[in-house]
Amino acid sequence: MIHFTESEGYISPPFPLFTEGYPFGSDKDGRDLLSLIVIGTRNTMWTVLLIVLLRYTVAIPLTLIASLGSRNPISWFITKWSDSFSFLPTLFIAIVYLHLPFVHESEERFLWGIFGLALIEIGRLSQFFQEQITALSKKEYVESGIMIGNTKMGLLFRYYWPALRPYLIVNFMQDIGKVMLLLGPLGFLQIFLVEGFIVVSYATTYLNYELINLPELLGYNKWHIITHPFLPLTIGFAISFIILTFYWLGEGLRKYYEERNSSFRRSRSSVWKGMILVRKGEDVT
Amino acid sequence: MRLMKEISWAIVGFIFLTLLVIIFVQFPRNIEYIGVGNAVKGTYVFSWEQYRDNLHFFFKELIYERNLGQTFFERPVEVEAVEYALKSLPLIAISLFLSIPLGIAKGVMDLRHSNRKTNFLGNGTTAFFQSVPDFMVIICVQWGLMELMSWGLPRFSVYMDDEWYSFILPSLLLTLFPAAYLARITSMALGSQEEQLYILFARAKGLSERVVLWKHMLRNCWPAILNHLPSIVSVTLSNLLIVEYLTQYRGAAFRLYQALGYHNSAAINVIYPGKEVVSENNLIIVIVTLFMFLILLTKIASLISRYFLDPLWREEK
Numbered sequence: 001m002i003h004f005t006e007s008e009g010y011i012s013p014p015f016p017l018f019t020e021g022y023p024f025g026s027d028k029d030g031r032d033l034l035s036l037i038v039i040g041t042r043n044t045m046w047t048v049l050l051i052v053l054l055r056y057t058v059a060i061p062l063t064l065i066a067s068l069g070s071r072n073p074i075s076w077f078i079t080k081w082s083d084s085f086s087f088l089p090t091l092f093i094a095i096v097y098l099h100l101p102f103v104h105e106s107e108e109r110f111l112w113g114i115f116g117l118a119l120i121e122i123g124r125l126s127q128f129f130q131e132q133i134t135a136l137s138k139k140e141y142v143e144s145g146i147m148i149g150n151t152k153m154g155l156l157f158r159y160y161w162p163a164l165r166p167y168l169i170v171n172f173m174q175d176i177g178k179v180m181l182l183l184g185p186l187g188f189l190q191i192f193l194v195e196g197f198i199v200v201s202y203a204t205t206y207l208n209y210e211l212i213n214l215p216e217l218l219g220y221n222k223w224h225i226i227t228h229p230f231l232p233l234t235i236g237f238a239i240s241f242i243i244l245t246f247y248w249l250g251e252g253l254r255k256y257y258e259e260r261n262s263s264f265r266r267s268r269s270s271v272w273k274g275m276i277l278v279r280k281g282e283d284v285t
Numbered sequence: 286m287r288l289m290k291e292i293s294w295a296i297v298g299f300i301f302l303t304l305l306v307i308i309f310v311q312f313p314r315n316i317e318y319i320g321v322g323n324a325v326k327g328t329y330v331f332s333w334e335q336y337r338d339n340l341h342f343f344f345k346e347l348i349y350e351r352n353l354g355q356t357f358f359e360r361p362v363e364v365e366a367v368e369y370a371l372k373s374l375p376l377i378a379i380s381l382f383l384s385i386p387l388g389i390a391k392g393v394m395d396l397r398h399s400n401r402k403t404n405f406l407g408n409g410t411t412a413f414f415q416s417v418p419d420f421m422v423i424i425c426v427q428w429g430l431m432e433l434m435s436w437g438l439p440r441f442s443v444y445m446d447d448e449w450y451s452f453i454l455p456s457l458l459l460t461l462f463p464a465a466y467l468a469r470i471t472s473m474a475l476g477s478q479e480e481q482l483y484i485l486f487a488r489a490k491g492l493s494e495r496v497v498l499w500k501h502m503l504r505n506c507w508p509a510i511l512n513h514l515p516s517i518v519s520v521t522l523s524n525l526l527i528v529e530y531l532t533q534y535r536g537a538a539f540r541l542y543q544a545l546g547y548h549n550s551a552a553i554n555v556i557y558p559g560k561e562v563v564s565e566n567n568l569i570i571v572i573v574t575l576f577m578f579l580i581l582l583t584k585i586a587s588l589i590s591r592y593f594l595d596p597l598w599r600e601e602k
Contacts, residue, residue: 084298086515087577089523092541096306096573099545101314105329177416184418185527189542222424229428236421247416 003030014228024234027221031207033231037238040214045242047114047193047213048179052172054118055125060168062122063129064156075130082123090182093120098191113193117182125171129164136163166257170250177246184239187215188222214239287599288592292585299581306573310566311339343567353567356544366537366571373525373536375452377579380459380521388464388517389510392471393498396479399472408472414465419527423458427531444533455532463521470513474506481505508595514587515580522576537572544568 002010005020013030015022024033066075085093094117098104103112136142136159145159183193196212197220217235224231313335317328346352353362391411398407414422427443434440445451475498478484487497522538529539544565592599 080294080298080301083294084302086519087299087302087580088573089519091523091526092573092576095542095545096310096569100309101312101316101329102331105316181416181418185420185523188418188420188527189530225424225428226431232424233421233428236418236424240417240421243416243418247412251412 014224014231016228017230017234025228025230027217027231028224033234036212036217037214037235039209040212040217040235041238041242043194043196043211044180044183044213044215047110048176048183051114051118051179052175054114055122055175056168056172058118059122059125059129063126063133066126066130067133068152078123078126078130082127085120085123090120091185094182094186095189095191098186098193110194117179117193121175121178125175128171129167132164132167133160136160166253166261170254170257173246173250173253177243177250180239180243180246183215184218184236184243187213187217187219190219192216192219214242287601288588291588295581295584295588299577302577303574307343307570308340310569310573311343312336313339339566353571356565356568362565362567362571365540366568366575369535369537369540370572370575372446372534373529373538376456376459376525376528376534376536377518377521379452379456380463381518383456383460384464384467384517384521387460388467389471389503391464391468392475393503395468395472396475396498399476411465411468411472414462415469419462419524420531422461423528423531426458446532446534446536451534455528455534458528458532459521459524462524463517466520467510467513467517470510471506474509475502478502478505508591508598511587511591511594515584518580518583522579537575541569541572544572 002012003015003019003022004010011019013026014028015026015030017023017025019025022032022034024037026032027036062074062078066072066078097116097120098113103109103116106112142155142159145155150158186192192213192215194211194213194216196208196210196216198206198208214235218232218239221231221235225233313332315330315332315335317330319328346354356362356365358365391407395407395411430438430443441450442448443454479502484497484501487501492501525536526538526542528534529536530542
């Protein structure tokens with residue numbers, strides 16, 4: 001595939017940035033990079049959302065069960081589980097897990113991958129919510145709720161839930177960023193959950209647009225860093241943009257809730273700052 | 286008493302995760318390839334018998350023969366693992382040595398800037414390193430260096446591990462992210478002390494802001510910072526893989542990635558024609574265990590130093 005430009009005549013792909021009709025340039029087969037990034041972002045966001053949703057749908061009931069009673073074996077188990085998983089960085093656990101033969105060679109690698117990546121952080125998340133619940137249970141208003149005879153469900157929905165909701169929403173947004181922060185390097189190391197490029201025969205690939213995703217685009221285009229640096233850099237910027245968006249969305253929501261609650265709280269920011277410190281082992285990279 | 290209890294729980298957690306890694310990595314990897322059109326499709330066949338044999342063989346060799354088998358390059362696994370680990374160790378050591386003081390200093394600076402217009406310099410840069418993937422920063426730095434070299438910077442090799450100076454660039458790249466992480470922890474811990482009464486009292490005594498910050502506030506932040514020391518090592522290790530991969534520095538993290546069989550199977554086929562690329566299970570286990578051991582050591586060190594620095598924690602049951 002070649003392209004005609006007025007200034008340089010015929011050029012062959014990868015087309016550089018700002019070529020006519022190709023605002024972000026193209027990849028080595030002449031596909032418009034902007035379109036690839038737009039489609040890739042859509043598919044990647046679905047994957048990330050699935051992982052985070054699965055994580056929360058398991059972690060929240062688990063937390064509720066673990067918070068019943070004072071000496072709960074499930075709570076003990078969750079704490080020890082997440083403590084022992086803190087011995088390895090999440091990236092290492094993810095690459096070893098995705099390399100397991102029944103994951104790597106499975107027809108449903110996508111489902112296995114989503115399941116595993118969600119599971120890695122469930123212990124940590126559940127432990128964090130449990131700590132919030134323990135902190136809330138010592139508050140006077142919860143004790144008064146018990147005094148006037150609320151049932152356990154009533155306590156949960158009328159006393160704990162309104163206080164927990166802000167933490168939940170802020171963490172949900174930031175977890176989306178964190179999962180993206182894990183998928184990005186995984187893609188860069190050429191470990192993919194889904195593959196949109198399907199090898200048909202030697203050196204011939206067929207691109208399935210329904211499956212193409214940003215980590216995979218990054219993994220395949222990183223080799224062009226020396227000859228065409230704009231290719232991996234543009235895709236990398238797209239990934240960074242997603243992470244930054246959700247990071248600041250989380251920060252903004254935190255500030256919003258903080259200001260809304262400030263009139264009720266004596267030391268307004270310290271509660272939130274304490275919350276982040278409580279979440280020990282927070283993986284940032 | 287509490288110290289011994291916490292240390293023993295850490296050791297139990299370490300052993301539990303090591304066993305988990307062994308159990309999972311020893312899964313048999315029999316893949317049957319079937320031709321579909323022009324492509325080859327692999328399906329995984331699992332047999333309990335072979336799995337049992339794998340585990341039995343691994344533990345038997347380890348306990349009776351003190352033998353971990355051979356790597357792809359026909360060398361003993363433990364020799365190769367230790368050799369690569371010793372190459373990575375200077376990077377980790379230099380990075381921690383630089384990032385801990387840098388991170389704390391940056392955290393203090395962030396707090397000082399937080400109410401000024403220069404906030405973007407302090408908290409802004411910390412937030413930037415928190416939310417930009419590490420590979421982006423590293424490839425941008427490498428690309429920038431190569432551009433600078435074409436503008437007249439003395440030439441040196443950016444992708445290498447055989448020059449005497451080759452450890453400098455990777456260890457500097459490895460410093461950035463742990464330092465940013467520590468800066469965030471420090472500035473948050475300091476922020477939570479800001480409204481305490483003893484700080485008000487110290488200021489009322491007329492102590493300078495510098496003394497209040499470094500002597501009074503930071504003293505109370507050590508527990509929180511020490512508590513995060515294992516996480517900082519963890520951040521460093523996950524960065525190590527990307528840094529070693531991108532700078533071609535052949536260290537333990539890169540060898541782990543290679544052992545998993547992801548890297549350059551085509552190139553290996555050229556150098557060793559006809560030799561099947563296998564994933565080197567025992568090497569994976571040994572390197573992962575070495576990394577976990579490093580985090581265990583940091584955890585114990587942080588617990589011990591916390592025992593001496595944090596009387597409240599010491600008394601707590």
